[in-house]
Structure formats: structure tokens, C-alpha cells
Amino acid sequence: MIRKAQAVWRGTGRDGSGQLSSESGVLAETPYSFKTRFENEKGTNPEELIAAVHAGCFTMALAFGLQLAGFKPTELSTEAAVTLEPEGKGFKISKSALTLHGKVPNLDEAGFARIAGDAEKSCPVSKVLNATITLDSKLV
Structure with a gap:
């Protein structure tokens, strides 16, 4: 593909x-x-798009991971915050911080965190990013 x-x-x-x-x-x-x-002019930028694709890829990977584990999520909501910082004469994307909130019946917090961690590692966008990736997950 x-x-x-x-x-x-x-x-x-x-x-x-x-x-x-x-x-x-x-x-x-x-x-x-x-x-x-x-600055803050209306329009998009590469970092915003990377944040969107990382959040989308990870959340879909998590949905598949939960399904494989026998759980049916009611809702998964992920925000990705991508950090752009100076490096030499240019810039680099140094971090993508994922914040996840999920509603998954019959799943405890530890199980949710484990499955979410596996999804972060298997997400193709996580694999391509040369940046630190953090994940904060919570069942709500």
C-alpha cells in the first residue's frame, strides 16, 4: 500500500x-x-499533521489490540502533542506525547495500560518517528 x-x-x-x-x-x-x-496564523503545519496521524494511528492500533484481547471499547480518545525544538541551525521533532482516555467495559486500569502500551509500540507511525514517545492512559 x-x-x-x-x-x-x-x-x-x-x-x-x-x-x-x-x-x-x-x-x-x-x-x-x-x-x-x-506563529498562530490560521492554517496547518507539519507538526500538527504528524500529531493527527500519530493520534489516529495509535488509537486504531489500540482498538484492534482491545478487540484481539476480547474487549469492545465504547470510546477511545487520544491527543498527541508533538514538540518541535531547535537543533543546530534547524529544528527537530523531539517528542510526541500521547494522552489517552478510554471507556472499555470489563477492563481494569492495569490491563488497559498494558494493551495501550503494546498498541503504542505496534503503531506504524510510532515506529517511524525518531522521537521520544510518552503515553498517559486512563480509563474513564
Whole structure:
């Protein structure tokens, strides 16, 4: 399976701007720029997108892990907070912190944490990130 996306950039790094599009059309010429990345201008940025895909991938992996263990979650909600920090003359993504809240009938906190930890390790996005990944899980 191969998934594709495209970035088009016009201008310099600080003053230019770009658009992101995905094969599925979910992103269609979505604007991004220095200001959407390092300030708070409306638009997206690579770190926000990485956070979304990490949260989505992990949560789906957890749903499969719970199913394999014989549990049916009512709801799983994950926030991923991606940290971008200076490194030399550039930047690096140093961390993705996952915060998970789950409603899973008939499962205790220890079992939930174990299955969630396994899901974090098996998530393809976790595997591709060269960053520290933390997980804070809670049954609610």
C-alpha cells in the first residue's frame, strides 16, 4: 500500500507560503507557511499533521489490540502533542506525547495500560518517528 501527498511552496522560507494536498482529497490545497508553523496564523503545519496521524494511528492500533484481547471499547480518545525544538541551525521533532482516555467495559486500569502500551509500540507511525514517545492512559 502506498499513500501520497503533495506539497507546493512558493517564495522564501520565512516569507513564502505553500499548500498541502493529499491523494484522498482530505487535504486540498491546504495552506501552510512560516506563520502557521511558528506563529498562530490560521492554517496547518507539519507538526500538527504528524500529531493527527500519530493520534489516529495509535488509537486504531489500540482498538484492534482491545478487540484481539476480547474487549469492545465504547470510546477511545487520544491527543498527541508533538514538540518541535531547535537543533543546530534547524529544528527537530523531539517528542510526541500521547494522552489517552478510554471507556472499555470489563477492563481494569492495569490491563488497559498494558494493551495501550503494546498498541503504542505496534503503531506504524510510532515506529517511524525518531522521537521520544510518552503515553498517559486512563480509563474513564
